Amino acid sequence: MKIFPSSEYKQIIRYSLYWLVASIVIGLISGLASTLIFTCFDLATKVRIAYPWLIFFLPFVGLGIGFLFYRYGTPIERGTHLLIDEIHEPRAFIPKRMSPLIFFTAILTQFFGGSAGREAPAVQLSGALTDHIAQLLRVSKDNRKIFLISSIGSGFSAIFGLPLAGAIYGLEITALGSLRYSAVFPCFVSSIVAASVPEFFHILHPHRFYKIASFPEFNLSVILSLIVAGLIFGLVTRFFIVAIHTVGDLFAKYVTFMPFRPMLGGIIIMLLTLLVGHQHYNGLGIPTIIASFQVPLPMTDFINKTVFTAITLGSGFKGGEITPLFFVGTTLGNGLSQFLPLPLSLLAGLGLVSLFAGASKAPLTSIVLAIELFGTSVSIYAVITCLLAYLFSGNCGLYRIHKPDYSEYK
Incomplete structure (x- = not known):
């Protein structure tokens, strides 16, 4: 057995370069998406606190959100579950309408006084945008799964500013009892990149x-x-x-x-x-x-x-x-x-x-x-x-x- 077989190391180098570039792209997408979500939620919170009477419009906003998902929501209303299901039982690429629907309805919920967090919109927006990129690049089915796992971890990482927890989160909640080790390198790299994007824009995380x-x-x-x-x-x-x-x-x-x-x-x-x-x-x-x-x-x-x-x-x-x-x-x-x-x-x-x-x-x-x-x-x-x-x-x-x-x- 050769100590350093050239064919094996060629595969390792190709794998590393491929996923280094892909992970940086995923991290940047997730980081920018989460920064946008963070900024908009912060602004919505400030406006709602300044104008507490906005709560009276929450029922009308609810009617609008309900109609949007009644008309266009299938299968988007499943949210993060849709991303997880596409990793384990892939059927089709995430609908392109998921990105704007999730973004605007989550902001409206926050703006008018609903009690909800910003991490799910960040993860879902990151996953949807990453899947659009995977579709454009025509990545393989197996690699698409890793793209989605990495987008979930990096979305969590960016919205909370916690890269290590974000990477393990992406791996653990998509594991279904069997950790996908091929996703470890991309998940950690994309999470580290994603967490650095909000810092670049001087986002101050509450933690x-x-x-x-x-x-x-x-x-x-x-x-x-x-x-x-x-x-x-x-x-x-x-x-x-x-x-x-x-x-x-x-x-x-x-x-x-x-x-x-x-x-x-x-x-x-x-x-x-x-x-x-x-x-x-x-x-x-x-x-x-x-x-x-x-x-x-x-x-x-x-x-x-x-x-x-x-x-x-x-x-x-x-x-x-x-x-x-x-x-x-x-x-x-x-x-x-x-x-x-x-x-x-x-x-x-x-x-x-x-x-x-x-x-x-x-x-x-x-x-x-x-x-x-x-x-x-x-x-x-x-x-x-x-x-x-x-x-x-x-x-x-x-x-x-x-x-x-x-x-x-x-």
């Missing part, structure tokens, strides 16, 4: 303000507290996901005409906003997420945000679940600090990553996310709560991916 003030000495009391927290995080994750699915099922069952679903959802969100007397639960809720690392907040915040998000997304408005999930996780952790002997900021941070672990069914991504957000000191704490939340959230998740199977333990 820079997520600070854990202190880490307690590891002892039996701390371990037991972490176990209790992890169990609660898992159960609340399940409540969050079931709430969204249940509301969606109820709207589909009792409101047969699709355009009327988000219109009714908009009316309910408008009335709830008037009832609580503020808009802390509308939109992204970034100020509350930041505050949950610093000062005690009402224990009911996580429940209220779950309700607002479930009605928004369940009725048919567009946006992501992850940023609202971060809100629910940090405020839940903040509330648990009243009962558990752990620092408030630590529980807020663990709530953020643990609910993500349970909802995304991506525990490895969540642990890397914790380290990338809070440093290596959080690792052992995050491992305990993330794995428990992953297990005790059960077999329901945000995506159609590999989930824990407990059937043999009946």
